[in-house]
Amino acid sequence: MRNYHRQDYYLAITTVLLLIFGLVMVSSASVVQSFDATGSNNYYFFRQAGFALVGLFLWWFFSKLDYHWWKKIAWPLLVISGVLLIAVLVPGIGLEAGGARRWIAIGGFTWQASESMKFAMIIYLAWWFERKGSKITDFYNTFLPFVMMLGLAFILVIQEPDMGTAVSLALITGSMYMVAGATWGQIFTLVGGGLGSILVLIKLAPYRLSRFLTFLNPNADPLGSGYHINQALLAIGSGGLFGLGYGRSRQKYNFLPEASSDSIFAVIGEELGMIGCLALIAGFAIVIWRGLLIARRAPDMFGRLLAMGITGWIGFQAVLNMGALVGLFPLTGIPLPFISLGGTSLVMVLAASGILLNISKQTIITHKDENLIGGWGDWRTYFANSGNRRISQR
DSSP, X not given: OOOOOOXXXXXXXXXXXXXXXXXXXXXXXXXXXXXXXXXXXXXXXXXHHXXXXXXXXXXXXXXXXXXXXXXXXXXXXXXXXXXXXHHTTSBTTEEEETTEEEEEEETTEEEEHHHHHHHHHHHHHHHHHHHHGGGGGOIIIIIHHXXXXXXXXXXXXXXXXXXXXXXXXXXXXXXHHHHHTOOHHHHHHHHHHHHHHHHHHHHHOHHHHHHHHHHHXXXXXXXXXXXXXXXXXXXXXXXXXXXXXXXXXXXXXTTSTTTTTTTHHHHHHHHHXXXXXXXXXXXXXXXXXXXXXXXXXXXXXXXXXXXXXXXXXXXXXXXXXXXXXXXXXXXOOOOOTTTSSOHHHHHHHHHHHHHHHHHHTTOOOOHXXXXXXXXXXXXXXXXXXXXXXXXXXX
C-alpha cells in the first residue's frame, strides 16, 4: 500500500501557468510563419494547442499512475526509442529540414525521436541505477556500461545533427549518475570526456567551429554566422524594461530565425521586456525548486533518480535555451520547455511532469510539509496556526 497524500500544488499550478504562457506567446510569435506557410495567422497556434491537450491528458493520467509502474517497461521503452532514433537516419522515414534530419514522418504526422530518447533514458537509468545498489561505483559493472550507453545515444543524436540535444542528454544523465552515488573521480572523468568530445566535434564540423567562434565574437560576421544571435540580442534589447507590447514584436517579421520555436525567448523579451523575462525565469525556478525537493523526499532511489532526471530535463534545457539567446552559451537549437512551438517536445515534457507529480504524492514529509504541499484549505490553516504561534510567543 503506497503512502499517498496531496500532490505538490506549487509544481502543478506553475506547470499549467507556464503552458498557458507558452500558448499565448506562440500565438504571437508564430503569426508570420503561420501566414507564410498556410495563409492563416493562427495555424501553428491551433496546432500547438492540439498538442497541449494531448500533453495535458498524459500529464493528468501519469500523475494518477503509480510511478513504480514505469519499471516494468523501462527496458522495452529504451529499445523502442533507440529504434526510432536510428529510423530518423533512414531515407524515406526521416524528415530533413534546415539541413537536419530529426523527425520521423509518417503521412502528415511528424515525431522528434530525440525527445522520446530523453524520456526513455531517464526512466531506464533510474531503474538501472537503483538495481546496481552498492555496485554503482564499480568501473566495469556500472561506469563503463553507462558511458557506452550514453555514448551510443550521443552519437546517434549527433548524426541528425543535433548538438544541443546531445549536450542536454549528457547533462541530464550525468546528473542522475551523480545523485545515484558516482565518485568524484567518475564525475570529473565524465565532465572531462564530455568537454573533449565537444571540442573534437567542433573541430570536425566547420559549421560548429563557426558557431563557436561567433559565440566568442558575435560582431565578427553580423550578416553571416552572427546573424541569429545579433537579431536575438536586438529583439531582447528593444524590449527594455516593459517591452513593446504583446503582439508588437518587429523581429518576428522574418528577421529573427525560428522566432516561435528556438528563439521564442527573444520575442518574449521584445514584447514583454525584462519584466516578462524575469516572470518566466521565476516560473522555471519554481519548477526546478519543487522538482529538487521532490527528489530529496522521494521514498526510494528509483523515485529520487526519476525526479532528478525530469527536473534536470526541464532545468538544463531552459538554462541552455535562454542562456544562448542572451549570449551566455553558443546557440544550441533546443526548445524552451512548455513554451517553444513543437508538438513532440511539449507532449513529452508534460508527460514527464505528470510522473513528477505522482512522485510528489508519495514523498516522505512531515505534517508541516503536508500543509505546504496540500490544498488551499491547508494553506489557510497553516498561516492561521503561524499567527497563533507568534501571538503566544509574545
